[in-house]
Amino acid sequence: MPDLAISATGLTKTFGGVPAVRGIDLAVPAGSIYGILGPNGAGKTTTLRMLLGIIDPDGGERRILGSADPLAVAPLVGYLPEERGLYPGMTGREAIAFMGALRGLSLAEGxxxxxxxxADHGLPADRPIRTLSKGMAQLVQLLGTMVHEPRLIVLDEPFSGLDAINQQRLEGLIRAQAAGGATILFSTHVIAHAERLCERIAIIAGGEVRFEGEIATARARLPSRVRLSTKVADGAWHAALPADAVLRDGVWQFQLPQGGIEPLLAALIDAKAGIETLAIEPPSLHEAFVAIVGAEPDPVAEALS
Incomplete structure (x- = not known):
């Protein structure tokens, strides 16, 4: 494992006798884009707040940018909370400068x-926040999170409430910050964003880490799918189809057999079935998520991805 921007071991937190986080371990490589995935109420926000020192864990250890005291390195961190909030009378320029000042940047430089x-993102500098659309205001707050050029950027559900265009702009911002050397940690229950942006993820459910590692490893837990269509509808090659094969709209669909596709391919050729299409499709992260967590992610959020 390369140098870590964030490490956590055995983090726990209980509210009113109800466990919210149950022994979470995390390892976020420096310079990476890392996603924390989970359904609503999984413990994602509580975990981020413990990592940042906003609340203290009941148990466990955490290190942020090499420090056991998150508040000691706060000037090196940018944080976008799930609860958005800007002073509505401030202009975009003043709001960003104010947020930079909270992290030690002078107002003039901010x-x-x-x-x-x-200007780089096509946003007005002198319009009050109250006159901006919700998406524009969220982007202003995001820019304020990054204005002091932090080494670590933590975003809690950053895509929530954004339309498709602004989601795309936010993804571009995240990639640009990572390309500049920053570490990005974000939480989301919209699986598609993590699939496009991250190499490593943690999947949290019920306050526990159900999976931690590379996206490819999560997807490899499920077999690939095969889609097959032939010119000849019937033939001896049917006997080579696996038991789970189903015919839908003229296309056979089934999981890739453990023995591979070669036996079926040989049967198709021998029977002169006339292969029209044969595609092997790896499982999506969404499918892996459902298999790991055991429940569907928010369908509304998925529809917006």
Whole structure:
């Protein structure tokens, strides 16, 4: 494992006698884009707040940018909470400069950087926040999270409430920050964003880590799917189809057999079935998520991805 921007071992937290986080371990490589996935109420926000020192864990250990005290390295961290909030009377420039000042940036430098950031993203500098659309205001707050050029950026459900265009813009911002050397940690219950952005993820459900590692490893837990269509509808090759094969709209669909596709391919050729299409499709992260967690993620959120 490379150098870690975040490490956590055995984090626990209980509220009112109800366990919210049950012994979570995390290892976020420096310079990576890392996703924490889980359904609503899984413990994602509580975990992020413990990592950042906003609340203290009941048990376990955490290190942020090499420090056991998250507050000691707070100026090196940018944090976008799930609860959005900007002063509505402030302009975009002043809001970003104010957020930078909270992390040690001078107001003058914050204003200079804010003007450049807003211009780069096609946002007005001098309009009050109250006059901006919800998506524009969220992007202003995100830019304020990054204005002090943090080494670690933590985003809690950053895509929530954004339309498809602004989601795409946010993905671009995240990639750009990572390309500049920052570590990005974000939580989400929209699986598609993690699949596009991350190499490593943690899947949390019921306050526990159900999976931690590379996306490819999570997807490899399930077999690939095969889609097959032939010119000849009937033939001896049918006997080579696996037991789970079903015919839908003229296309056979089934899981890739453990022995591979070669026996079926040989039967198709011998029977002169006339292969029209034969596609082997790996499982999606969404399918792996459902298999690991045992429940569907939010269907509304998935529809917006």
């Amino acid at each position: 204003r200079r950087r804010a003007v450049a950031l807003l």
